[in-house]
Amino acid sequence: MALTNEQIERYSRQIILPNVGGKGQDKILKAKALIIGTGGLGAPCGFYLAAAGVGKIGLVDSDKVELNNLQRQILHITADIGLPKTESGKKRLAALNPEVEVITYPIRLDSTNIMEIIKDYDVVVDGSDNFPTRYLVNDACVITKKPLIHAGIFRYDGQAMAILPGQGPCYRCLFPEPPPIGAVPSCQEGGILGAVAGVLGVLQANEVLKFILGIGEMLVGRLLIFNALDSTFRIVKVPRDKDCLVCSEHPQISKLIDYQEFCSLKVKKDCYIKKIA
């Protein structure tokens, strides 16, 4: 597919990069990325992927925009309060780059719907904010051999890893199981600096673009740890776990699991929303 003059102009700063060129841009324009969560991680990630020209971007989020989101979830603006986040996300990405096809999924992922959604995409970005979704997404991506870019944030800390099923470890190789319900008396409201979420979300976008272009060394088998207070990045090794519950040769998990939300803060929030609804 030949690039139009407008495309050449729009993407010129990345087309001139070594290892990108018109061929690389063509790969980006044909790529399909699914972003799970349009919050602190998904928002900056989505912006950069749309700006780069990723052809199709799926946005999954069941929440509506709230005022307290705007400190970090930069896809949404004050006028969007009350709108489904997928809608405001789509508006913003389309305004940035009308070429990008944005598909919205204003739903909560579970074992019954995730396979149908991820099958249309080349790569999945996990920007979710809870353990049940994290493990569901990991398992679904491993089972269907879908590349997954993981990141997590808490206060001034961030973690990121790329998962290429079959080639490297998965999230369960790193953390075999989510914290059990009952073992967790309460969660703390962590708080997050918007810029810290931005660092991690942009790292995810960077991994997605490297994957699409086939350049560099992805964060496969390596967990990147960001400490915002020290401004340090560290990397620890993540070997493949030969006993991994989902990606080993003898997986114990062959069916998706819907873990219950154990976070008391989120449960409380749900009650609160029901009360005012």
Add this chain to the structure above:
Amino acid sequence: MAKVKVRIPAPLQKITQNKQEVTCEAVNIKELIKDLEKQFPGIKARLLDENGKIRRFINFYVNDEDIRFLKHDETSLSEGAEVSIIPAIAGGCYGFD
């Protein structure tokens, strides 16, 4: 006995008087956890389950190596090693309070 630096993750810094790095003296990880508990009472219950095993959503690294792929809590420590405690994180939840 080896003197080592231990990086404490954010949710446990409440117990370590907001220190993100502490010093321990221990021959291996098991002893290191004992020393941590001596210095910061209450930390052990966050790290270990009721059977005394390291919780499945928390990893210990000696330098950049996960001890689950070394000798688990018998992994020995050498002078000046850096130990990191890294839990799974998900939007405000760390799995322990």
